[in-house]
Amino acid sequence: MRVLVTGGAGFIGGHLAEAFAADGHDVVVLDNFDPYYDTRIKDHNVEVGREAAEAGDGSYDLVEGDVRDAELVADLVNDADYVYHQAAQAGVRTDYSPRKYDEVNVDGTLNVLDAAREHDIERLVFASSSSVYGKPRYLPYDEAHLTTPISPYGASKLAGERYAMVYAERYGVPAVALRYFTVYGPRMRPNMAISNFVSRCLNGEPPVVYGDGTQTRDMTYVADVLAANRALLDTDAADGEVMNVGSTDNIDIETLATEIRDQLAPELDVEHTDAYDVDADHSHADVSKANDLIGYEPTYTIREGVEAFVEWYRENREWYEPLVRNS
Numbered sequence: 001m002r003v004l005v006t007g008g009a010g011f012i013g014g015h016l017a018e019a020f021a022a023d024g025h026d027v028v029v030l031d032n033f034d035p036y037y038d039t040r041i042k043d044h045n046v047e048v049g050r051e052a053a054e055a056g057d058g059s060y061d062l063v064e065g066d067v068r069d070a071e072l073v074a075d076l077v078n079d080a081d082y083v084y085h086q087a088a089q090a091g092v093r094t095d096y097s098p099r100k101y102d103e104v105n106v107d108g109t110l111n112v113l114d115a116a117r118e119h120d121i122e123r124l125v126f127a128s129s130s131s132v133y134g135k136p137r138y139l140p141y142d143e144a145h146l147t148t149p150i151s152p153y154g155a156s157k158l159a160g161e162r163y164a165m166v167y168a169e170r171y172g173v174p175a176v177a178l179r180y181f182t183v184y185g186p187r188m189r190p191n192m193a194i195s196n197f198v199s200r201c202l203n204g205e206p207p208v209v210y211g212d213g214t215q216t217r218d219m220t221y222v223a224d225v226l227a228a229n230r231a232l233l234d235t236d237a238a239d240g241e242v243m244n245v246g247s248t249d250n251i252d253i254e255t256l257a258t259e260i261r262d263q264l265a266p267e268l269d270v271e272h273t274d275a276y277d278v279d280a281d282h283s284h285a286d287v288s289k290a291n292d293l294i295g296y297e298p299t300y301t302i303r304e305g306v307e308a309f310v311e312w313y314r315e316n317r318e319w320y321e322p323l324v325r326n327s
């Protein structure tokens with residue numbers, strides 16, 4: 001199968017491209033190497049993808065380009081059987097203007113959808129986000145929960161997701177949207193909480209928590225996200241559907257920081273700084289819909305996932321740590 005992974009040099013897209021190439025698929029990655037975090041991680045992701053293709057029966061091609069380029073996107077989608085649309089201006093806390101989120105996350109997604117409408121693809125998987133929910137009315141969220149995002153990022157992901165569902169309903173595009181809940185793991189974006197806590201503790205510096213640490217999160221290990229995406233290669237049961245892909249192992253940020261501190265540097269305190277007002281206080285996924293439709297079942301507890309990440313971090317400390325420290 002020919003699989004197009006937009007944003008495939010990024011964190012989640014990198015894992016998808018690696019896995020699909022290792023599984024013997026012909027992978028094409030479209031990525032513009034946006035420098036909002038250090039692009040050396042993206043270079044590394046590409047290396048990993050190429051090695052996976054060489055070790056397996058698949059192939060790996062990189063196209064450096066932009067999802068805002070409709071013609072390029074149309075060409076690539078036309079050659080694809082599956083499209084995993086991960087490219088986005090990710091993250092709620094960057095200082096980009098709402099317009100940048102809109103141009104990449106909404107217009108870029110429309111380019112992908114328009115191309116998919118013209119071409120008979122097997123499936124289009126859109127990477128959505130728990131940030132579409134905004135502040136919780138109840139927890140855990142199921143997909144029927146109100147969607148009232150509180151950040152430009154969340155608003156743009158909701159718009160992209162709704163377009164995907166409208167294209168599914170009106171134009172028969174076999175689109176699925178997965179709402180990811182705080183994904184972490186090897187090669188994660190360097191500016192995320194877990195990579196920062198681990199890096200600071202290993203360098204004898206206290207982990208710093210935004211706000212009072214009572215915010216709760218589903219932390220989803222990237223292997224579980226990969227499993228959900230992989231399942232969509234084999235089933236049309238979720239076409240036209242939006243599904244939560246989270247972990248059922250919810251944790252508050254203070255406990256997360258404390259556990260990492262206890263494991264790596266018990267002598268340190270946990271420190272606090274100002275909260276971000278674009279962060280939801282709590283996020284927690286009800287994953288029963290994804291379980292019913294595609295058999296999704298998160299397998300990593302937070303403790304297991306953090307342990308796996310720390311092990312990877314230690315092995316890759318030399319090149320990865322400076323990127324985290326500069327983020």
Ligand code: NAD
Pocket residue numbers: 006007008009010011012013030031032033034035042065066067068085086087088089090091104108127128129130157179180181182183184189
């Ligand atoms: P990431 O930033 O590592 O990956 C996104 C990739 O898209 C990057 O490599 C970037 O260079 C590329 N990109 C950005 N703008 C582009 C453009 N205009 N044209 C082509 N490529 C472009 O982020 P990630 O954490 O891997 O997230 C992947 C997807 O999952 C995103 O759509 C994000 O919104 C979504 N998501 C991530 C999380 C998470 O916790 N990591 C949570 C919810 C949703």
